[in-house]
Amino acid sequence: MHLDRGFWTATAVIVLLGIVAIFWWIYAPIQSIMPEAVDRARQIDLLYRFLAASGTALLVAVIGYILYFVFRFRKRPTHSPDDIGLQIHDNHKLEFWWTLIPAMYIVVLAAISVNLFFQIEPVNAQGNTLVIEALGHQWYYTFRYPGINGEVKEMHLPLGQPITLHVSSYDVIHSFWVPEMRLKADMVPGLINTLVFTPTRPGKYELLCTEFCGTLHGDMRSGTPNDPAYIYIDPPGKYKAWYDATQRANAHMSNAIAVASAGAVSLTGGDAAAGKSLFQTKCSACHALGPFTQKIVGPGLKGVLHDPAHPNLVNGDKATPDDVAKILQNGFNGPMGTMPNQTANGLTDKDIANLVAFLNSLK
Amino acid sequence: MAVASVTQAGIVGRHHEEPDQLYVETRELRVQGFLLFMVSDLVLFSSFIFAYLYLRNTGQGWPPPGAPKLDLALASINSVILFGSGATMHFALENWKHRNFTKFANWIIATIILGAMFLSGQIVEYAKISATWGGSGIFGAGFFTLTGMHGFHVFCGIIYLTVLLLQALQGKYTFQKYTGLTLGTLYWHFVDVIWVVLFSIFYLY
């Protein structure tokens, strides 16, 4: 292999440009273009800087050598038509290193990414996390908060408070993306996807749909006529003011459970076995016997009475057997539709008692 | 009389003719191409089997409301019939290789009959659960699609074997050159193998 001075000069230039590229990415003012609004965003940006720096350095090297070879080895007028180039078929040492070094890079990249992945995935939400739901519609978003009846059209997040955000959809697949959060979750009807983060920067942010959802998909972003609302990260005082005002404003809305029922159903003597077979025939079309996130039409019900992680979205408090009985009696207006009431479902009071006993028996 | 002369011609045609090199090479191509076709057919079935198992394992309890109760006894008998037809097809080809035309014809006719019996059994099964066709939800999505596709493959196979029999009667195949019969046997065994999987996931799981 004949590596002449020209080659080493080119290599030196490439290395220099590569170093410039790496430093450019280390110091690139990402935050001034795209602020980091949540805790995770900083780490994701670091990963991006690593990717961009190494990727750009690689491009500098590959494109640099291509351009150098194209210039250096171009056919000159002095070449005769029968001239041939260096008849090199391979070079095992070179091939070994250019396989090994990228492999090592990939291992490092994988390790960094897996590590970051586990930090941002919603494995175990904090004890004091605020659980909120975001729901996609064609072509706007609504949100549900614990303690606030009905749905709100504008999302406010308290600064510094860990958030667990469950997302789903009323109709087709949408997506929840706030660029400043660097986090995205598809809103899939029938599934509940979860994002866990802590807002760190107050301000007003745009929420954008990134999964094609129909005619006005391009308008499903903050500031449009059909979806005018933005996301607000508020300092605690401002958040509380918004929360209280909204709670008052929505107080008249019903989740059905808030409506006083005509005499509560007696739950004594409920037969869990009878409840189980009744569940199979009447409930399993819409409810799984799984965790909350295993949603068919309504949420999974395994943990409704016992799992501390089951969200307290119903009326802000932990669900009791009486709450469940009330829902069965009066029905419920949920995001995917309405759960029929007792009459529509053809449930006797005894049936309700049996179902509640069955759900109570699931631990 | 006409049938006898055709059969006679067929038997006379099956004399000891060495396959030439072109035939040998073409046969290799055809066999390999057919095997690859069966691989891609297998992918088709596998995709739907994946879909069925996926739907079964994510989401609601099983079986879903509206799902029919399947008749394991009927399906077991039907399976024995189908596997039996695989055996008869094997004997048919073996007898052909041993130059026994009459036994070949008998065994292949037996295969065709058993195949038709299997299809009838499937039709009976479908008729028994006809009330659930519309409302069986994802059970139906998996069951009817897969068994329907399989039944269609059995149906095509019956036609295929009948055509092979007629071609054999007309002397198209000799005792040395019978690639078409080999391919037909391969196809029939393929249909059997698919049924093993389907029977397991619908009736045994």
Place this chain on the structure above:
Amino acid sequence: MAVAAVHSGGIADHIHPEPESFLRKYVFSIDHKIIGIQYIVTCGIFMMLAGALAELIRVQLMRANGGFMTPDTYNAVFTMHGSTMVWFVIIPLLTGGFGNLIFPVQIGARDVAFPWLNMVSYWIFPVAGLMLYSSFLMGAPVAGWTEYPPMSLQGGAGTSMWCAAVFLMGIGSTLTGINFLVTILKMRAPGMTFTRMPLFVWGQFVTAPLLMIATTALGAALAALFVQREFGVPFFDPTKGGSPLLWQHMFWFYSHPAVYIMILPAFGMISEIFPTFARKPIFGYKMIAFSSCAIAILGFMVWAHHMFTSGMAPTLELPFMVLTMLIAIPTGVKIFSWTTTLFGGILEFTTPMLYSIGFLILFTIGGVTGVFLAAVPFDLHAHGTYFIVAHFHYVIAGGSLMGALAALYFWYPKMTGRMMNESWGKWSFWLYMIGMNGTFLPMHWLGLWGMPRRYAVYDPQFQTWNQIESWFSFVMTASILLTIFNAIWSIKYGKKSGANPWRARTLEWQIPSPMPYYNFKHVPSVFAAPYDFAEPLPYRGLEEELTDSPPPVPAAH
């Protein structure tokens, strides 16, 4: 006969009689070369349709608040642009088109294993294309070429027609895959071991199993969507127990190998062009061949990297992330090998060589952004934005399509006996480089700054860059139009090429241009790989190919 027959009585001596009628010669031909040209021409037509759709997109996007098309029209336009480009341009062009045209000759065969099936595979193509475009008349499909349910369960009958059209096209693809695989396994000339095969053949060889296996999986998904739409069978409807994610798994299990179907033949193309115009062997032949196999196999294991935000179980996402990153290694090996092929060469910058160098640069850029996207935490930000659009256009328009254009300029003489106009060719190259980069480079940062894909209207701050992209897209279109014009004009007015204008070493260049219906008067035997420019050609038995001696006699059967 001056040369003893190498092979007696077998397929190698089995020559079809020359077709007589116009119909048998040019319409219902079973000759792989004619079929290849039919594919290339048909792909050219669909390319113009899909390109026109692309320009409609770019005109719409010049204004942030749109107005050129209604949103529904826009949605149909990008859906049909993507569907056409993937299934009716790139895949058939690289496999049915250039694959058919060249590789059987390169392995010293007279045709593919199943010529009649080859003809059927071709004719499925225009029929399926007509079906696809008829969907405009019945409520066009609008949910992108990926047609995710439940969105794809809505809307007019056009989506069902889309299912049927793509399903039919898939049958042709599957048959082509089977045909090519059997041909390469069984019909190579004597002495042509796998390590003496040209790399273009390797490209087709690793692509054929993908065509055969992956396409059937797509067929299943399309059939399921069709029966759900038309008969209510609830595969994907969550209110009836189905799962939208099931579609994504079934669809991407095919569509990820599909992108390797789109690139592996192109890898083969430039692996022929670089040695020819550097006058030296391809560097690292064995590693290029082996890494193609690795990419084909790994390509089946990474599909869910298209679904990182969709709600899969987290533990399932990890293996997909790692396997996707692993694909970078064999790909990188190839890029370094091609670059090193330039080292020490005597580089002649013909149009095919220019396009190949462009491929090397642009595909590498696309590959690098692919590695970014493999990292799930980054993908959570970039998914569904213009960053993705940038990535795949760099690998497809900068990779696959540039490879196909290089192949067109390179192998045009074998199709027609003439050269394409070289100076127009160079113009098209530079227009393409400028146009393509100007269109797709800014999409990287637009995506990261908050512009989602499939938006008919968008936030005003992105308008300036969108206008720049649109202007550059017109330059790119001009390049394509110039190439197409060049290809048509040169049929009559191109300089006559002779058998081997590029002094290349693979077998197709050792027979006349255009290639005769029988390919070879005598099937040659092969005793080395074709890349050693210091040695004479590694074939025996080709003495009569370029002489006036009579064509071989059809088999007496």
